[in-house]
Amino acid sequence: MGFIKENWDENHILARDRKFFDWMYVDRDGCNFIIAVDGDGNMLGMEGVIKYNSSEHPDLAGTMWKVKKSGNPQLGMEIGKKMYEVYQARCDVAPGVNRRAMKINQMLGYLSAPLNHYYIPGKRPEYQLAVIKKSYERRKDLTDKKFVFLNEPEDVAAVIDDEWQRGKAPYKDAPYILHRYMRHPVYQYEMIGIQDAAGRIRSIIVGREVSCRGALAYKIVDYIGHYEDLMNCSACFYELLDNRQYEYMDLYCYGISDSILESAGFLKRISDEVVIPNYFSPFERRNVDIYFVSSISEGLNVFRGDADQDRPG
Numbered sequence: 001m002g003f004i005k006e007n008w009d010e011n012h013i014l015a016r017d018r019k020f021f022d023w024m025y026v027d028r029d030g031c032n033f034i035i036a037v038d039g040d041g042n043m044l045g046m047e048g049v050i051k052y053n054s055s056e057h058p059d060l061a062g063t064m065w066k067v068k069k070s071g072n073p074q075l076g077m078e079i080g081k082k083m084y085e086v087y088q089a090r091c092d093v094a095p096g097v098n099r100r101a102m103k104i105n106q107m108l109g110y111l112s113a114p115l116n117h118y119y120i121p122g123k124r125p126e127y128q129l130a131v132i133k134k135s136y137e138r139r140k141d142l143t144d145k146k147f148v149f150l151n152e153p154e155d156v157a158a159v160i161d162d163e164w165q166r167g168k169a170p171y172k173d174a175p176y177i178l179h180r181y182m183r184h185p186v187y188q189y190e191m192i193g194i195q196d197a198a199g200r201i202r203s204i205i206v207g208r209e210v211s212c213r214g215a216l217a218y219k220i221v222d223y224i225g226h227y228e229d230l231m232n233c234s235a236c237f238y239e240l241l242d243n244r245q246y247e248y249m250d251l252y253c254y255g256i257s258d259s260i261l262e263s264a265g266f267l268k269r270i271s272d273e274v275v276i277p278n279y280f281s282p283f284e285r286r287n288v289d290i291y292f293v294s295s296i297s298e299g300l301n302v303f304r305g306d307a308d309q310d311r312p313g
Contacts, residue, residue, distance in 0.1 A: 120267065216245060238265060
């Protein structure tokens, strides 16, 4: 925490909030950081590790990667290699990397790409948060699906199909999902099940409400389950938008096809003619591109809530 304070940002939540730091990085195996020290014990660099599952060879995210200037120009890469040596990971998938980290990851052979940004505008005479100048005609699909709010951990755990999750990268198991979203020490996430006509729920939308300037918006940060369950859910999303008077609902992701999200009512943000803000602490009325890196390229499913993204400042 002292290294973060001195070399990253003295006001960073991980430099000042021990409870949050422990929730994010400490488990029964210890504190999940790789640190580099010199012969005198002075800390020269670090990389935080978030494990998406508790398997013997977990999928993980390298985060808070930082090195000080030293006589070793390869120190950052050595820390990254040490992380793999220690954790014996299947893969490393992490959104939110800066340009320097992207270059290092590319040298290590990682894939780097942007998350796609999708949104559904609400019906508003004017927007306080977003910049949306063109009118948007809503879809008129009929649906037999509905959203069901899952408020208890056991209800969420009952929906998670571990075998299905194992086929994704990163593989998120139930303990990770419950810890990350239902036991968050600061944010209150909603777990929204997609229920079909037979009353079955096998997929969950994870999101949270944000506000500024007296206006509301909704961030979808993760999706657990089958992507095809999103098909023809536009009426469900419109109902949530209208009932709560959201300016917009948005989603950053990689791995869901445009056609599925289009059928759910989403538009893809392509240019800056439309502004869908991401930063709310503090609020910034601008678009933000989020890049991720991955040690594998097949079967990727990356969301805004992965790694250390969607974190208090």
